Amino acid sequence: MQKIWKKVPALVVFLAIIGGIFAMSPVSYADRAEQEMPSNDETVKELSYVEKEITVYINDSEMMSRGRLIEDTTYMPLRAMCEELDDCEIAWNDGIATVNSDTVKIIVQQGSNYIAANDRILYHDKMIRNLDGRIYVPIRSLAKAYSLTVEWDDLNKSVRLYGDPKGLKHGSEFYNSNDLYWLSRIIQAESGGEPLRGKIAVGNVVINRMNRPDYPNTIKDVIFDRKFGTQFTPVASGTIYNTPSYESILAAKICLDGYSLNNEMIFFLNPKIATNFWITNYRTYVMTIGNHKFYK
Secondary structure: HHHHHHHHHHHHHHHHHHHHHHHOOOOOOOOOOOOOOOOOOOOOOOOOOOEEEEEEOOOOOOEEEEEEEEEEEEEEEEHHHHHHHOEEEEEEEOOOEEEEOOOEEEEEOOOHHHHHHHEEEEEOOOOOOOOOOEEEHHHHHHHHHOOEEEEOOOOOOOEEEOOOOOOOOHHHOOOOOHHHHHHHHHHHHHOOOHHHHHHHHHHHHHHHOOOOOOOOHHHHHHHOOOEEEEOOOOHHHOOHOOOHHHHHHHHHHHHHHOOOOOOOOOEEEEEOOOOOOOHHHOOOOEEOOOOEEEOO
């Protein structure tokens, strides 16, 4: 009997993990073009954290909404924060929350690492959570959706928001169509089978090169750069012209919106299929995502 009872805690943890996985199954999602939102690509793990209630101020006035500090990230309840900042309506459909007002449309899915705000894709490395039946979003994502700046007040352990709550500039005006076109295609060609973070990392490499003085200063020119030979295999093979997947377009938008896993990495390779290992011999390793190793 003692042996059976010793196995019970492990069984409970196993069932909790399985339940979490089914709860995080992909669900349909409609954005401006009624397209499908892909599910979160991170490994679903049992949540273990210490949380603390956080006071939030906007332009030095205390908000009624309270945040929750989970590990190193402050989360805010979606409905409470949006209703306090804006005259908005929130609708639910198949686990997707849609916030609508005269200035902003925000779409949120539990378990995802990003929100859609006015057709902009705002990524955070911490996923959206359901806590006590309420959807909580990293405060920096919601603040950006309302064009607010964020400061952490370490002395008082609080968050301060500054600015006039208004809708984020729409994606149709914000994203350069030529940049989005080429960045989404190189992401697809180089990492179509990789997880979302792997796609973002490839996009980061292209943008990091563009921001360096020793590389061309446009995304297209970086991709087709031949200064030291062809830089990206898909340019030589022709797969650069293939139509990108919806997730590759998402990754491109995330990169163009300023999210970066690392601002220094400018090389990557798949060691399983690489024929030239100059990068591994002479560059500094940064990280591995999926089949790719990234270097600076």
